Amino acid sequence: MEKIAIIGVGYVGLVTGTCLAELGNHVTCIDLDASKIDALNQGNAPIYEPNLDTHIQKNLEEKRLTFSTDLTTALISHDIIIVCVGTPMDDDGSADMSDYFNGLRSIAEFIKNTRPVSRKIIVNKSTVPVGTGKKAELFLLENGVYLSEFSIVSNPEFLREGSAVHDFFHPDRIIIGGNDTDSVKRVQSIYRSLYRSRNPIMLTSIEAAELTKYAANAFLATKISFINEIANLCDTLNIDVSQVTKGIGADNRIGRYFLHPGPGYGGACFPKDTQALAFIGKENGVELKIVNAAIEINNRQVHIIVEKIRALTGNLAGKHIGLLGLSFKPETDDIRNAPALALIDQLLAEGCTICAYDPVAMPNTQAEIGDRVQYGKDPYHAVSDTNAVVLMTEWNQFRLLDLQKLADSVREKNFVDARNVYEVSSMHEHGFTYRGVGRHSSDGDQTVHLEDIEVSYGGLSDF
Ligand SMILES: NC(=O)c1ccc[n+]([C@@H]2O[C@H](COP(=O)([O-])OP(=O)(O)OC[C@H]3O[C@@H](n4cnc5c(N)ncnc54)[C@H](O)[C@@H]3O)[C@@H](O)[C@H]2O)c1
Structure with missing residues (x-):
């Protein structure tokens, strides 16, 4: 040893x-x-x-x-x-x-x-x-x-x-x-x-090992951006993306992992590693178009969640939002580049107030953004008297919420499920107007007009 x-x-x-x-x-x-x-x-x-x-x-x-x-x-x-x-x-x-x-x-x-x-x-x-x-x-x-x-x-x-x-x-x-x-x-x-x-x-070789790490992360990030793009199309066509992901994921050449649409990838690795790989390409005169596109799609995805909330609540100014999940994924308290934090920034800029709850990531969030948001004692407390509930991290705890208790806590029954955790039908049974990401729902137009979303381009394709 x-x-x-x-x-x-x-x-x-x-x-x-x-x-x-x-x-x-x-x-x-x-x-x-x-x-x-x-x-x-x-x-x-x-x-x-x-x-x-x-x-x-x-x-x-x-x-x-x-x-x-x-x-x-x-x-x-x-x-x-x-x-x-x-x-x-x-x-x-x-x-x-x-x-x-x-x-x-x-x-x-x-x-x-x-x-x-x-x-x-x-x-x-x-x-x-x-x-x-x-x-x-x-x-x-x-x-x-x-x-x-x-x-x-x-x-x-x-x-x-x-x-x-x-x-x-x-x-x-x-x-x-x-x-x-x-x-x-x-x-x-x-x-x-x-x-x-x-x-x-x-x-x-040393160089192959170094590139393998970036290539692996860029491939996984691309898979996420790809399915997010398909989910956005599903929103417009009123198709349930989960039926599509099951269909393509069953193909062994594709695999079923990393085919979950959502608010975009975050964390300490994918955002920086895709950017770093794009930079390596640029430095070496090789434009990595797919990597740049994956970055661009990812930068847009949180804006799409904002538009889904706006579509339910109308003008966002003065609206109170209940946010479930802060970490960039479940089972970690890591909030580095967490989509929830990007969402918080955008909602606050629109004039919303927010009450958030996360099983483990609240101390880190409070250290990072202080009291710009309120923190709930539990999920029901966080959504109490809100105009919309937004689920941003698919913690197991959030899969098993008492929907009736949730419905009784909110002011308006609007639910944006950025992780597609809930069945559309059970949300409807409890009176919620529900928006997932690429989920077929009979309660209104799902289309988010992507052309209206202005996102600063994150890629590095200026050759
Ligand atoms: N976090 C992940 O999931 C993950 C997965 C695979 C690879 N990586 C890569 O691994 C590396 C580390 O990532 P991380 O998330 O663990 O980083 P981190 O920021 O959590 O930890 C880095 C630590 O290094 C310490 N440090 C910095 N300079 C030092 C020095 N000179 N001497 C001693 N300690 C020093 C810092 O105090 C910090 O505690 C990064 O390159 C990251 O891309 C991360």
Whole structure:
């Protein structure tokens, strides 16, 4: 079993470090944020992720997992260093690599000052632009590190927030890109217990591994934008999109996943990774038209939800809206690029007041936007006396609402179901005027006039 240092204890670093410890490795997780490290050493995860707390506590107790702010001490005894820092979107759409290179600078300083006997294997798990492996090598050489003292390996992460622990232990594939055979073998070995029954490991070049991550996210984002576009057509043609998605999803070549229409994709990855891939294309003179179109369609989708609300309530100024769901997807408290937050911005700009409820994401939302919205004690409290209810995140809790209680709580029975959770007929039975996304409904015209929606174009096609 290996001794592994993780740099960056966010969603990816924390899940990866904890699960690698569970596999038997000795892992030290390093972050700059001292309060986060203190909380983790008490066994408290700073994020909501199913089953993560249990694994953290178990591995802390069994002394395979340590949290620290002291990178230097960790680097003395750990040869495999997995970089999991954030690579957020920069103003021009490219990936902001400042945290990555700051982390690398610390590693370079350590190696230069101590000249360790054993070679350090620097594993890029952060999502990084194609060519970063090469740039990292040059950066280390320029900062006084000898070629014999390190190697770079790319091992991109594919976990899904909300089921990250499960995904770690049941990977579809583990991509390891590298030029140095020994280093690649050692990185392979940290996952050894995972592939006893089948071997999901794929060995590639560093560049192919880097691009595979962006291509995977862009493909999934495109699938979402594609079905959103079909759903918008269904709205106009009065067709139930769920019948269409079932029909196309049954085709194995297409697959049934990521065919759920909604308010658009959000989260920490798809928005920035599609933009970063479009930027990589642009930088290299290759226009990625499909990726740019997926971004453009996604940027429009929340506006479509606003229009659906307006169609039910009339002028939005002064209307009180009940918002169910804030996180960008269920089973996480992550609100980064959450469509619900974009919706809040637009509704507030229109003069609405909002009361929101989310099972776990309200503290993060309050930290981000304060009291620009009110927060409900429960779903019924949030929708009380509202002109319209909007369901933005498909938490299981929202699938089982008492519709009569809901109907009794609201002022006007308007329901916009941005996740198509409810059956149209049961909403009608409780007196609601209902709008889903691409759902056939007999209670009025579903058409949203897309030509009336002005969206600043998010893509990067200005060749
Ligand atoms: N979140 C996801 O679902 C997901 C999935 C796959 C891949 N990724 C990729 O993984 C990377 C990390 O994403 P995340 O969501 O975990 O980010 P995050 O923002 O949640 O966490 C990053 C952490 O790195 C720390 N950090 C920054 N610079 C540091 C340094 N020099 N030394 C030590 N710690 C440092 C920050 O304090 C923060 O805690 C990104 O490139 C992202 O695109 C994310």
